[in-house]
Amino acid sequence: MKRNFIIILLIGILIGLTACRDKSSLNTAVEDKKELSLIELSKTLALQMSKGELKETIDALSLSTSEQLTEEDIKKVWDQILPNLGDFIDIGDTSEETIENHKVVNVILNYQNSGVRVSFTYNKDKEIEGLWIKYEPYKVEIISNDKFEEFEISFGDHKQPVEGILTLPKNIHNPPVAILVPGSGNHNADETIGINRPFRDLAYGLASHGVAVIRYHESVSQYDKPEFTIQDDCLNDASMAIKYAQNCGKVDTDGIYVIGHSLGAMMAAKIAADNEEVDGIVSLAGSPRRLEDIIVDQNEILLKATETVTEEMYKVQMNQINMQVEKIKGLKESSGEIILGYPDSFWYSLNQIDVADIVKNLNIPIFIAQGSKDFQIYADIDYLAWQDLLKDRDNVVFRLYDNLNHLFMTSNGKW
Incomplete structure (x- = not known):
């Protein structure tokens, strides 16, 4: 299961099996x-x-x-x-x-x-x-300090539960709660990417300021489904986390918020539409555009920035990618084929979701945040698309952070 929406921060060299020498x-x-x-x-x-x-x-x-x-x-x-x-x-x-x-x-x-x-x-x-x-990545840690304490939790199907962490601020009765929804990839509860643990940092920061946090290990990675949908990859886990927040007796059930990052941010509106208990959403480096269109941009920008890629190589590669994108847009059913690193069951399920239409019909508070130096989701394309889509809406706040990358860290000029 190889998913490439976040292209960077996993650095590797892979050489295929080849013949031996004497x-x-x-x-x-x-x-x-x-x-x-x-x-x-x-x-x-x-x-x-x-x-x-x-x-x-x-x-x-x-x-x-x-x-x-x-x-x-x-x-x-x-x-x-x-x-x-x-x-x-x-x-x-x-x-x-x-x-x-x-x-x-x-x-x-x-x-x-x-x-x-x-x-x-x-x-x-x-x-x-x-x-x-x-x-x-190291194992996700459970810690407690003078500001908050953490508990291992599980929710959903008792045969295949989603394992997670509840971070509770101390000395606050029934605090509001944020549910963190990760981007694409097989993420643990910290959304570990390289040495970075953005969801751990977010949980510690929010809990230190009085907001409880639920974060979890993605079940699609725990149980390794060869063919999966956006429901398996994102939506089901988030919905079960919301149900847990409602019933755990430790948080304010009138203060349940979804914070999505990357693909999770793209699905935040859908999660809210499917779960009326959600009181607000935060989109961190998300987009109202289709995922396959973003992947086209990612590859185009990457190829143009690679000095060893000739014009002919660029044309061939982009032609292949565009052919795959057209196949995605025309999917009528799932057949087990892998397209752009995902099973076609995933793409077919995404085709049924119109993020732009869903978010326009939400009346809950929406916060849309973007880094100006994000090389996966683009300030001059995706952030502007949000602004154009939701202009003049009094329930939406936009925030562009200067010189921050896809993980909302200071950019080093590469990512």
Whole structure:
């Protein structure tokens, strides 16, 4: 299940399984390393890479992989992620599995701010044929302090419950409650993206100012449905969280608010329309436009900004994307096909929802926030579309934050 609405912040290198080379091409040091178990070898190489020592990893690549993956490629990835990680702590969990006659070993390196998963794919000669480096988020924490306390909660179907966290401000009886609805992707309750945990930060901030917060692990990621809909991905979880807020006896049932981010922001109006208990919505980096149209813009902007993409490559790629978009717009039913990274069941379900029409008919308070340097949802397109759609409405407040990105963090010029 690979969904790409938030394109950035998961940094990786993936090289496909390829043919091997003769062992005699490896130097003596690598031959010695081959006497180690694959897990010990992988731990050694991962730790070396984290220190900028890449030679032995490069020497261990199979011939065809070394033609595709250079030392500079690996260095770029580490240079991008290391400044965000904080101090190195230790080597964490390791695992090994067999996939199509290859061994895949995962090594977790623990840092102050996040883990890093380094995955190696080996052939029968212990040569590396695949290398993948990405953030490995830490487990969501439950904390209490002098301002708020947190509780693990679950709601919905008792056989497959949605697991979440209730953050309650202290010394406030029945506070208003915000339900946080994440963007696309398999998110945990913190909506962890790289080393960033925007929903954790939002929950702590709101609770410190007297607002309770419900955030949850998406059930579509917990139970891994190969074909899913927008109901599975977003709407059902949010509706069940609203029902929990109504019945838990700890919050103000006349003060239930939905705060959606990205795709969750696009669906906030639909959630409110489906659940009359919602007293207001907040759209963080959302859009009234269709998701596939936004993906077209994302790819167009990304391709134009990539120096190695020629005009011909740009035309070919955009033509392929536009063909996929037309297929989405013409869907009559689900057939199990994957289109633009999502099953067509997801696109078909989205086709039944007209966000613009729904939001125009809402009479509850609406707050629409956007960062001026958002490279996924655009201030000059999507934010203006909201303003045009909802102009002269006295129940809507707009706020554009200068130099903030998709996560409402200060932009570094890239994201």
